Amino acid sequence: MPSDTAVTLRPPARDRDGERRPGAATSIWRFRSYLLPYRWRFVVLVVVAVLGIGASILVPLVTRRVVDGPIANSDRPGLYALGAVAIAVGVGEALLMFIRRWIVSKATLGVETDIRTQLYAKLQRLPLAFHSRWASGQLLSRITSDLSVIRRFLGFGLVFLGVNILQIVVVVAILVHLYWPLGLVVVASTVPVTLVSLRTQKIYTKLSRAVQDQTGDVTSSVEEMAHSLRVIKSFGRADHVFGGFDRRSVRLHDTAVSRVRVQSTFWTFLDVIPSVTLIIVLALGALAVAQDRVTLGTLVAFTTLMMSLVWPVTSLGFLLSMTQDAMTAADRIAEVFDAENTIVDGTRELDDVRGELAFEDVSFRFPDASEDVLHHLDLRLAPGETVALVGATGSGKTIFTNLVARLWDVTGGRITLDGVDVRDLRLDRLRQLVATAFEDPVLFSMSARENVALGRPDATDEEILAAVEVAQAQFVHELPYGLDTRIGEQGMSLSGGQRQRLALARAVLARPAVLVLDDTLSALDIHTEALVEEALRRVLVGVTGIVVAHRASTVLLADRVALLQDGTITHVGTHTELLATVPAYRALLSAELDPEDELLEVAS
Structure with a gap:
């Protein structure tokens, strides 16, 4: 028999300031089960992305052969051959990019749909105790905007965070192999990037959580206004309600601007580091070529490969920001999935009910x-x-x-x-x-017939009409399309008495x-x-x-x-x-x- 103790709800996974609470979900990894049906698509996606990176690395190496070979030796047939190879590699890279985008779109949209479906089902199962403590706008922002953040991360951020780090490691290793003094300069440039990334992460996480929570607050304001429009207008309180919405919007704006400021500073820093490194490499490389310590083709390949690192390094700021946004969104969604369902389903059936x-x-x-x-x-x-x-x-x-x-x-x-x-x-x-x-x-934004038959979708027209008669809801026959008339959200097109009679007909029809x-x-x-x-x-x-x-x-x-x-x-x-x-x-x-x-x- 169920316990007679009072029920309690599990606390939110995070405070509103973004601090994690013990036991909170700290990674999107907890949603890995939703990836399993699409695992082969993601495997192909990673393979295609790695092949694309390989193609981008191969082009500078082919360029090195062209400069040190056909161009240096005036070998025109060799120049044509290597040029054709470079063109083929470029076309292959473009084709791989098309395949990647096609695969990722289908996989991530599927994952997003699966999570949204399960989240909606969870909300349906949760007791009134849960819904009495949550603003509907907060739930709405989780099932829409937060899931979109996760989808974008799965489709782009997760793959390229790993692929770009792999590209940086491989390219740096190649650079060290081509000419180790210049390679060490490139390795040294990664140190400030790492330090600044670690410092920025905590600040950005707090601001990201605040932005997403305040977005839910703004959504709640809009939803409350839509549902209460009749009351707001009848009391002439439009300015008052607008003032509350404006305060929430300004608060969201200020927090979002703070996040952009942190983000922009970080991205600017990541833009500066490659540029400064490139200047140093060109200066030292030119000196090395003049002293015959390295060939011109090697220097061209080195600088080209290094330029190929500009996007991976610069994108780290964007990808890390996207990762933090996705982690925050995952934690917000996990708050709903982790909410305790205190109304536990029983197992017994009851036949031949007497009604005692x-x-x-x-x-x-x-x-x-x-x-x-x-x-x-x-x-x-x-x-x-x-x-x-x-x-x-x-x-x-x-x-x-x-x-x-x-x-x-x-x-x-x-x-x-x-x-x-x-x-x-x-x-x-x-x-x-x-x-x-x-x-x-x-009442729901559906026809009067569907509202009455909500508890018994298989009811016949005769049974529906009988329930309407019992509830004295014959007014439905005077609606533009009778029982098939859509009555609008919350039944706002009906009077209070009409809504009550339709609800009574619904209860009567359930038998x-x-x-x-x-x-x-x-x-x-x-x-x-x-x-x-x-x-x-x-x-x-x-x-x-x-x-x-x-x-x-x-x-x-x-x-x-x-x-x-x-x-x-x-x-x-x-x-x-x-x-x-x-x-x-x-x-x-x-x-x-x-x-x-x-x-x-x-x-x-």
């Missing part, structure tokens, strides 16, 4: 909270019974309803369905048996064993509510129901009423019994309107 639901000494506490929201809560619902849950605002009614489908897990006691702890059931089976309609309905209505009728006018309630009376026959209610008319849907006070159920009974004997219950209903008047209105 029991809360046994249930307690609940939010992660990192010091006090329970619910405690010592006991309630038993017989199969087919409907219980109305009544309580003041903030008393924990929504959490109570969320516990049934394990959107949150209890931190004490247990909830059973037909005597089986819901934590022992398979999640997909449990959520087929329990359908919830929320007070704040969530659950347990139907949970979390104040689903709050946005309906009293006449529409009366029609919905009349239909629900028929739907709730044979279905175990929990109805969060504020009005006496809604309470009358239930067989019994449970009063939630101070985090626990204090009274259970019929509406008439509680109205006559419990002042707190009477006061809650009269806070909305006089219950006797409402009963008379419904009766009429």
Whole structure:
């Protein structure tokens, strides 16, 4: 049986200032499993890249033979032959570059798609405790921009970081072999490059992490604005919201400029070193040629090979920056993959469901909270019974309803369905048996039909229309394309009552064993509510129901009423019994309107 201890989330892999925490993923190497399906493409990619480097090294050596041979000896046929070899090598190098770019595009796009798919699946599995602590913009930036950073690194940075280092080592060895005094000058020039690279790495890593986190903050601002546009406009707070966005954007700009400053200084230094080294080599080489210690062809080959090092050395700054960006992106994505899934899937099935639901000494506490929201809560619902849950605002009614489908897990006691702890059931089976309609309905940017059939995609048109009738959502037939009308993101083209009715139709269509209505009728006018309630009376026959209610008319849907006070159920009974004997219950209903008047209105 699952433990009754409170759940906690693993801390982020990094602080916002970029400092790694113990146990954090420090390398993109952890994503190596995603490379395995494309390993042969990457092997071919490395081979082709190495062959391309070999071709670029071969050209200066052929040039040396041309200068010291055909040109020095006026051998025209030999000049033509070696010239043809040089042209063939150049064409081969260009062909290898085309093959490399074609292979890398297919491989890296495949890796990016695989990681994004797994990341999305992970986000779907993570509990509400995780999503309540993360801004959606931060998650969005990880699944888009951070993955793009990793793709670019895999397609270019990872390969050429290794290949360019190999080229530098091989070319320096050849230079030492051609003329060791000048070769030692080139070797000496690598020392300041190494020292500056090590010094710059830590500063750049912090700034890179800050830029990526602040990009997530800006993304969150844009997303919140898009979802809250109606509220912003209605209160005339556009300037206020823009000010917050502007502050985040300026902060991102300043951090990005600081990163560019560090990056530019490093790249400039890497540009200067080869130029200074080349001047020294040309001066010493010319002196060596004048003293017959080296041939002119050797000096030409030496300088040409050394010039071929300008790009590998200069690109080290770009490649190291790309590596740090990819490492930071990998750590940010790893934060999601490493997040603990506290809602553990059970293994039991449940057939022939009767719908007996029991809360046994249930307690609940939010992660990192010091006090329970619910405690010592006991309630038993017989199969087919409907219980109305009544309580003041903030008393924990929504959490109570969320516990049934394990959107949150209890931190004490247990909830059973037909005597089986819901934590022992398979999640997909449990959520087929329990359908919830929320007070704040969530609709998707799809057609009204698809929104209603979300829980039962195989439902027939007749079943969908029946659910629409129960929810009194006939307004869908007046939409431009009826049920096939796309209702826009978050259903913003509909009123609050219309959204609630579509969400209610979705819950009804699921045909659950347990139907949970979390104040689903709050946005309906009293006449529409009366029609919905009349239909629900028929739907709730044979279905175990929990109805969060504020009005006496809604309470009358239930067989019994449970009063939630101070985090626990204090009274259970019929509406008439509680109205006559419990002042707190009477006061809650009269806070909305006089219950006797409402009963008379419904009766009429």
